[in-house]
Amino acid sequence: MKRCLPASGAAMGILTAFSLLTGCGNHNMSALDPQGPVGKSELNLIYLSTGIMTFVVVVVTVIYIYVVWRYRERPGDEEKGIPEQVAGSKKLEVLWTVIPIMLLIVLAVPTIATTFSLKEKPDPADSLRINVTGYQYWWGFEYPEQKVTTANEVHIPTGKKVDLIMTAHDVIHAFWVPSLGGKQDLSPGKTDRLVLQADKPGIYEGKCAELCGASHSLMNFRVIAHEPKDFDQWISSQQNPKSRPTVGRAEEGRRWVEQNCIGCHAVRGAGYRVLGRTGPELTAFGERTRIAGVLDNNRDNLKAWLKNPQDIKPGNRMPAFDHLSEKDLDAIVNYLQELK
Amino acid sequence: MATLVVLIVFILFLAAILTGGYNRRYLDLLQENWLWNWITTVDHKRIGILYLIAGGFFFLMGGLEALLIRIQLMFPNSKFIVGDVYNQLMTMHGTTMIFLVALPLLFGLMNFIVPLQIGARDVAFPFLNSLGFWLYFSGGLLLNLSWLFGGAPDSGWFNYPTLALNDFSPGPGVNYYVLGLQIAGIGTLISGINFLVTIINMRAPGMTYLRMPLFTWTTFVTSALILFAFPPLTAGLFMMMFDRLFETSFFVTAGGGNVVVWQHIFWIFGHPEVYILVLPAFGVFSDVISTFSRKRLFGYNSMVFAVVLIGFLGFMVWVHHMFTVGLGPIANSIFAVSTMAIAVPTGIKVFNWLFTMWGGRIRFTTAMLYAAGFIVNFVMGGVTGVMLAVVPADHQFHDTYFVVAHFHYVIIGGTIMGILAGVYYWWPKMFGIKLDERWGRWNFWLFYFGFHLTFFPQHFLGLWGMPRRVFTYEAGYNLELGNLLSSLGAILMTAGLLFLLYNVVQTFRHGEAAGPDPWDGRTLEWAISSPPPAYNFAQTPRVRGLDPWWLEKHEGDGKLKPAEPLGPIHMPSPSHLPFVMSLGFFISGFGFVFHSWQVGVLGLIVVVVTMYVRSFQEDPGYHIQPDELKGVEH
Ligand SMILES: [Cu+2]
Numbered sequence: 011m012k013r014c015l016p017a018s019g020a021a022m023g024i025l026t027a028f029s030l031l032t033g034c035g036n037h038n039m040s041a042l043d044p045q046g047p048v049g050k051s052e053l054n055l056i057y058l059s060t061g062i063m064t065f066v067v068v069v070v071t072v073i074y075i076y077v078v079w080r081y082r083e084r085p086g087d088e089e090k091g092i093p094e095q096v097a098g099s100k101k102l103e104v105l106w107t108v109i110p111i112m113l114l115i116v117l118a119v120p121t122i123a124t125t126f127s128l129k130e131k132p133d134p135a136d137s138l139r140i141n142v143t144g145y146q147y148w149w150g151f152e153y154p155e156q157k158v159t160t161a162n163e164v165h166i167p168t169g170k171k172v173d174l175i176m177t178a179h180d181v182i183h184a185f186w187v188p189s190l191g192g193k194q195d196l197s198p199g200k201t202d203r204l205v206l207q208a209d210k211p212g213i214y215e216g217k218c219a220e221l222c223g224a225s226h227s228l229m230n231f232r233v234i235a236h237e238p239k240d241f242d243q244w245i246s247s248q249q250n251p252k253s254r255p256t257v258g259r260a261e262e263g264r265r266w267v268e269q270n271c272i273g274c275h276a277v278r279g280a281g282y283r284v285l286g287r288t289g290p291e292l293t294a295f296g297e298r299t300r301i302a303g304v305l306d307n308n309r310d311n312l313k314a315w316l317k318n319p320q321d322i323k324p325g326n327r328m329p330a331f332d333h334l335s336e337k338d339l340d341a342i343v344n345y346l347q348e349l350k
Numbered sequence: 351m352a353t354l355v356v357l358i359v360f361i362l363f364l365a366a367i368l369t370g371g372y373n374r375r376y377l378d379l380l381q382e383n384w385l386w387n388w389i390t391t392v393d394h395k396r397i398g399i400l401y402l403i404a405g406g407f408f409f410l411m412g413g414l415e416a417l418l419i420r421i422q423l424m425f426p427n428s429k430f431i432v433g434d435v436y437n438q439l440m441t442m443h444g445t446t447m448i449f450l451v452a453l454p455l456l457f458g459l460m461n462f463i464v465p466l467q468i469g470a471r472d473v474a475f476p477f478l479n480s481l482g483f484w485l486y487f488s489g490g491l492l493l494n495l496s497w498l499f500g501g502a503p504d505s506g507w508f509n510y511p512t513l514a515l516n517d518f519s520p521g522p523g524v525n526y527y528v529l530g531l532q533i534a535g536i537g538t539l540i541s542g543i544n545f546l547v548t549i550i551n552m553r554a555p556g557m558t559y560l561r562m563p564l565f566t567w568t569t570f571v572t573s574a575l576i577l578f579a580f581p582p583l584t585a586g587l588f589m590m591m592f593d594r595l596f597e598t599s600f601f602v603t604a605g606g607g608n609v610v611v612w613q614h615i616f617w618i619f620g621h622p623e624v625y626i627l628v629l630p631a632f633g634v635f636s637d638v639i640s641t642f643s644r645k646r647l648f649g650y651n652s653m654v655f656a657v658v659l660i661g662f663l664g665f666m667v668w669v670h671h672m673f674t675v676g677l678g679p680i681a682n683s684i685f686a687v688s689t690m691a692i693a694v695p696t697g698i699k700v701f702n703w704l705f706t707m708w709g710g711r712i713r714f715t716t717a718m719l720y721a722a723g724f725i726v727n728f729v730m731g732g733v734t735g736v737m738l739a740v741v742p743a744d745h746q747f748h749d750t751y752f753v754v755a756h757f758h759y760v761i762i763g764g765t766i767m768g769i770l771a772g773v774y775y776w777w778p779k780m781f782g783i784k785l786d787e788r789w790g791r792w793n794f795w796l797f798y799f800g801f802h803l804t805f806f807p808q809h810f811l812g813l814w815g816m817p818r819r820v821f822t823y824e825a826g827y828n829l830e831l832g833n834l835l836s837s838l839g840a841i842l843m844t845a846g847l848l849f850l851l852y853n854v855v856q857t858f859r860h861g862e863a864a865g866p867d868p869w870d871g872r873t874l875e876w877a878i879s880s881p882p883p884a885y886n887f888a889q890t891p892r893v894r895g896l897d898p899w900w901l902e903k904h905e906g907d908g909k910l911k912p913a914e915p916l917g918p919i920h921m922p923s924p925s926h927l928p929f930v931m932s933l934g935f936f937i938s939g940f941g942f943v944f945h946s947w948q949v950g951v952l953g954l955i956v957v958v959v960t961m962y963v964r965s966f967q968e969d970p971g972y973h974i975q976p977d978e979l980k981g982v983e984h
């Protein structure tokens with residue numbers, strides 16, 4: 011896998027590039043290794059267009075190399091006089107107008123067909139609807155029929171169309187999961203639809219693709235695809251979250267969170283008076299693989315995040331809690347890690 | 351208030367000196383100064399050189415920004431420049447390169463060369479020409495001063511709301527963007543109109559439209575594009591300015607505004623802008639390729655037709671920058687097809703260039719190396735352009751490094767290399783000395799290799815999941831190697847450009863005289879001395895066909911035929927008003943950036959006063975008498 015770049019970098023031809031297209035990149039994050047039908051149909055068009063374009067490039071390259079080599083000035087050429095001043099050739103010019111037009115028609119037809127088919131509204135009966143909202147710099151996910159909300163990690167069943175309805179809370183973001191399919195902008199004051207589907211269980215990396223501020227680069231999320239029955243299990247665990255800790259220390263953390271965090275964060279089932287909505291949902295946070303999309307979810311990282319979130323994600327809207335004592339922070343960390 | 355008083359005193363002081371009301375002695379001293387001569391010049395050749403100097407200066411700024419970006423991205427998770435500062439860098443890099451480098455450098459070449467190519471003595475409006483330059487320069491300066499006072503704009507070069515509005519970009523940064531570009535934009539619009547009128551009205555007798563060199567043709571079409579593309583930008587910038595300074599809600603969703611409207615306005619300007627940038631480069635390459643192949647341009651008529659068609663279609667494709675906005679499959683399909691259609695005339699040009707070389711005798715000077723290298727780049731940038739038009743594929747490409755690779759292939763591989771080719775090609779005409787060819791080859795090969803090394807891997811980075819405008823990427827996703835190569839390439843490109851700088855310095859110190867026609871040229875500019883005299887042509891030439899100078903050399907007696915008897919030549923007089931007026935705009939812009947209405951209005955008053963003075967000024971110009979003309983047989 012590592013081999014593909016230097017070789018093509020040196021060869022510098024689309025041709026080599028094309029032959030190396032497959033099998034490069036990380037398979038959880040590469041548009042060249044799609045894991046669902048949408049990504050596959052997009053990749054097919056990438057291949058088709060690359061193929062047609064490679065043909066063009068080859069033709070041009072052959073003529074180019076021939077011309078540059080054959081007609082370069084050599085010593086002694088001076089005596090031969092000046093080259094013939096050719097004005098043009100109708101035949102040739104018609105030829106290289108008509109052939110490209112035909113090639114482009116070959117490309118345009120499937121382009122238009124796929125453009126329309128990808129935008130088809132899925133049947134609500136066999137699709138899963140999820141509302142996506144972009145915030146600086148995190149993602150809110152809501153399953154309206156299941157009455158579940160979560161953040162930064164969206165779980166989906168395999169083999170089923172997922173109907174993502176999107177909008178943005180503040181600035182424009184773009185939802186992109188390279189290995190499942192192309193992106194959709196999330197614009198404030200506007201709702202849009204993106205339909206994706208995963209064929210195999212797995213974790214697919216997602217990114218924000220539209221510049222949205224200082225931490226745009228760190229606005230990651232994950233799509234976690236399960237077999238349908240595992241997905242149903244996940245949904246029901248979300249509907250009945252374990253938000254009441256069993257361990258003593260964690261109970262203390264529950265109270266600290268109540269005092270400091272619930273204005274912005276929601277933990278369903280913990281008995282809090284409010285469910286904050288200006289920060290990511292923390293219900294079942296202990297199950298998450300990552301913190302804020304950038305750190306692995308473990309105790310040390312969580313504590314580092316609480317102490318100084320700005321250092322990890324510059325410009326984000328979570329305040330630092332460095333004024334809390336180590337003991338209190340530990341209690342919070344305990345509690346959050348207990349949330350299942 | 352104190353600043354206001356100081357400013358008023360300062361301006362009155364300047365006004366006193368400039369009008370000679372205070373003491374004529376200072377005025378005289380000033381007028382003999384070389385700097386003053388450059389500031390007040392209305393000679394198209396000097397203004398061309400001013401554009402090259404200013405554009406070169408901003409090129410250094412933008413290049414440095416690019417280098418810092420590539421250093422940050424060289425390794426994963428690096429912490430050298432992150433967050434908002436990175437966003438400022440990448441915004442300023444883009445804005446500077448597009449608005450302050452690429453187009454102005456082209457303007458430099460156009461200003462110097464186009465009047466010569468059509469056998470004119472100057473542009474149609476020399477005063478406006480100077481005004482256009484100084485407006486551009488003051489706008490560019492204003493934009494770059496943001497680094498020192500208050501922070502640079504950070505919302506990307508296309509400055510999308512709502513990110514660019516006060517709520518999310520509270521500092522003065524975006525104000526600098528809005529006002530700096532507005533001022534520079536007025537300058538560009540003025541220059542565009544000036545070129546249009548010049549080419550329509552000032553052609554020498556016999557220089558019909560279909561005998562104009564391709565560089566003149568592309569300048570013509572580009573100017574027309576400027577005329578139609580810049581007003582939408584002006585309108586958009588005004589709306590953005592009102593949203594930021596006067597609390598209107600054009601783009602504020604809470605106030606009923608719409609963020610997509612800005613995107614339309616911006617790209618209705620923005621797509622033609624890329625053709626504004628690349629068409630003149632096509633012109634340079636057409637001239638260079640035919641000169642150094644020693645052949646006339648293959649399919650001249652279809653080349654001209656292709657340029658006009660590209661210019662026309664360029665206005666019908668802007669939505670390809672917005673395929674992921676969610677405008678619906680009908681809109682997306684229409685714009686996909688129109689975008690693909692543009693590839694046809696572009697392809698015509700490529701084949702015509704190839705067949706111009708076919709059967710010729712190609713001299714690989716540095717200028718020709720750039721032209722030959724360009725063909726490869728442009729084919730690659732062109733085919734990725736067609737790929738981007740394929741809507742579903744674009745959903746993967748959009749806003750990733752694939753796009754970054756694509757547009758650098760066309761903007762560096764096309765525009766910047768066109769400028770470099772033009773600089774090597776016309777340098778002897780501009781300064782009477784040739785740039786050194788040996789250093790030129792170093793310059794070319796390093797730059798060229800570095801260019802591919804930088805941008806070729808980026809196609810893959812994009813497909814492998816790297817969005818554009820990110821300040822870092824994680825290790826372990828196969829993005830490391832591509833980024834490392836890309837950064838190394840950027841260093842090579844820098845080294846290549848240092849050779850150019852070195853070459854320029856060395857040439858000025860001991861370059862050999864070039865003579866009027868060092869390349870065995872074909873067009874009118876090569877018929878007169880290098881550098882040309884202020885009046886260009888002692889007698890306006892009569893043009894007898896395409897490639898008139900070549901024609902006279904091979905089918906005539908090697909001399910241009912005059913179209914008029916020798917007589918006194920009318921010249922426009924120099925003027926300091928363009929500079930003062932631009933200064934007024936600059937002061938005003940600075941004031942508005944900081945919400946200081948007094949300073950803002952004060953600057954505008956300076957503008958209005960200079961306009962008034964100009965309107966009632968009698969400017970008879972002066973005459974050069976026949977016996978003052980150098981090197982002319984009487
Ligand atoms: Cu975002």
Ligand SMILES: [Cu+2]
Nearest residue numbers: 621668670671
């Ligand atoms: Cu475009």
